[in-house]
Amino acid sequence: MNSSSNRPKIAILISGRGSNMQVILERVKDGSLPLDVVLVFSDKMQAQGLQIAKAAGIETETFSPSEFASFSDYEEKLVNVLKQAQAEWIICAGYMRIIKKNILTNFQGKILNIHPSLLPSFRGLNAQKQALDAGVKVAGCTVHFVNEEVDSGAIIAQAVVEVLEQDTLTDLTNRILKAEHETYWKAIKKVTLKD
């Protein structure tokens, strides 16, 4: 990693598979996304995405809230790790924790998330199932700034996919995920480069 570069420095927060993270790393590598990924962090030690990041030569870190006396202590440690890595932007990519005060105040206006619904519809968990259950005819994903309210910050980008009559939850989830992969890196580029 070139720590002296003037490019924006991002840290990616994950909890699992890391396919959105992987696309971001690929776009950085092929030059479409001109920034530096200074850290990939997971709150789950077994997250598949950590292996992908390591294989790509990215610095990784993992610890979980259960190792700390309080969630606030966990976030305090995470802020220290993010600052140590010189992260300027926090990119949540399937990070299944609510971002609370410690991180919000230290990275105000610099935290992005991707959510698998067309916000403000279907906030929170199982957004794709919520969409199917509601019988909507279009679904999609939203990239937004993170604030103190879950899935409620200013919207940066959205992509729409069709919901088909015969869709299973897996069908719709995969269609939305494909849209996420197209959308997130472009939204990150737009926001970090104009800063």
Ligand code: GAR
């Ligand atoms: C993605 O669908 C992302 O939108 C969702 O988790 C999945 C992570 O997949 N995030 C949330 O639901 C956050 N509330 P990935 O690990 O393969 O990128």
